[in-house]
Amino acid sequence: MTYVVTVETCIPEGTPEMDPLQRAGAVSLIEDGFDSVRAVEGPDGLEVDVLDTIVAVHPGGALLKVVVDAPALEFAEDSVRVLVDELLERTELLADWEIERCEVELHQDLALASLEAADGPDAPPADPVARKARHAEAAADHATGAVPDAARRSAAMRRRMLELADELRSLPPAGFGVLDGEEGLAVPPESARLAAGALVHATDVLVDELFEDVQVLTQEDATVAECEGPLWHLERLPDRYALQYDAPFARRFLVTVIALTTRFTDGSFQRLGCVAEELALRLLLSQTTTILELHDLLDDDVAAALDALTDHLYEDMGHEYLYDGYDDGRHEPGEEGAADGPLAVAPVPFDAWFTPFQRGRYIHPSAADEPDAAAR
Structure with a gap:
């Protein structure tokens, strides 16, 4: 195996x-x-x-x-x-x-969440006596005010995420919208910590699942567009380049994710280094939101903390133009192929995704462009 x-x-x-x-x-x-x-x-x-x-x-x-x-x-x-x-x-x-x-590493919480009720861990017992006992237990919990299993799991995950928040050394509470002694709307500190801990937890899940994506592409010797096997995340990169997402690209992207999230936790992060890191952060924030929703922990304050972090980390949202809906300026408003929103901005070419935005921006050696490519 x-x-x-x-x-x-x-x-x-x-x-x-x-x-x-x-x-x-x-x-x-x-x-x-x-x-x-x-x-x-x-x-x-x-x-x-x-x-x-x-x-x-x-x-x-x-x-x-x-x-x-x-x-x-x-x-x-x-x-x-x-x-x-x-x-x-x-x-x-x-x-x-x-x-x-x-x-x-086994991330059983996400695996269990994807099971159908008939086969999952919450399926009722087949034996009528056991099923009756289970219903009686649930009724007793309700009568005594006992906390249901789902609520206990949610509370346990909340405690775990609050503990993990301290590992995010590069991103202080202010990055999540917490104001220090200033007037105005602010994210509660505990909500910011919950968002930070969820980001750390999501990092492990994202890295492991991207590694599985790499293995699928390697085994099939295919690109994302050609792949017949299941993929966790690579299908969520811009569709227009799906034929370019082969196993070597996937490995570079995975290393980029690991390098970026490591800088988040070791205190060395300063700014996003390239388009690949912008896309990596997009996947990480999406994974964080999914995990919070899965455990019923995504309230308005936590969502506001993640929104504040998005604004804090991205210098601009130009990478969004890589996705479908980008307006290339060749269509009239309302015409098929035109995008809604602000004036079009030319997206960064695919072969420059791992090129530093500026000299001094960090790119992991295993993901960086070859010298001849970087010089172009």
Whole structure:
């Protein structure tokens, strides 16, 4: 069975954070190490095949996604830990790095939400006696004021998201619309924290699901327009370029998402670097909203916090012109093909999506344009 193992590594404690040149070097060393391995011997001598890897290095370490074919989840995790440990140990410049986490992440909340009621976890028991007992239990909960399961799950997720909010080091409460001692309408601090925590939670879900999209395109050797398998997110990129979204593009886009969200959490984010990051943020905000709605946590104040964050992060909304409805100026208002809204703005060409807006804007080395392409 195929498993996606997430590995978080970090530089030694007390070591200065890596600069862009050092991060580029670390990417090269780790990718070269993975390229030299096609399989690893797991527990009990079983061979575990390494199918694919994604490497995203940040100032404090690296986030790795390793796809393996293993007989069981435990074999996948143990084998990848051994592989990464050996890779770091035999690479002199990385020998002191440590593995903080190595596991297959399972996002069961979203999977369960997509089940049909007849087959899902809330389906009534088939046995009449058990069904009667369940109804009696529900009636007792109502009579005693007990909190239903859905409400308990929502409250638990709310607490979890409020805890996660502290991980969003680059985005202070003001970015979510919280005013500090100023008059006027403002987002309540707790609503801003809930939005921040939801963004962190959504990051893990988005990264894992995009990784699955990469695998689908790789296995089918197809573009998004040609793909017959299910895709989580890549189909939500601008339709006009769907024939361009192949597996190499998907990998670059995934690395861009990881690099952007890592800067959100490690405190190094300053501004969006390129069109690909603008589109990545669009998907992340959409995923955040979906998760909040799923857990019945999206009220007006939390929605206002996300709107404020959108205004805070985007310097303009030019990337929206990449989507259907963009007015290219060749149509009269109301004519088929014309778009509603403001005067058209020419969208950034597809081959410039990973090109920095300006010198100094950060682009992850694995996603950046080749030197000859960047010079065009």
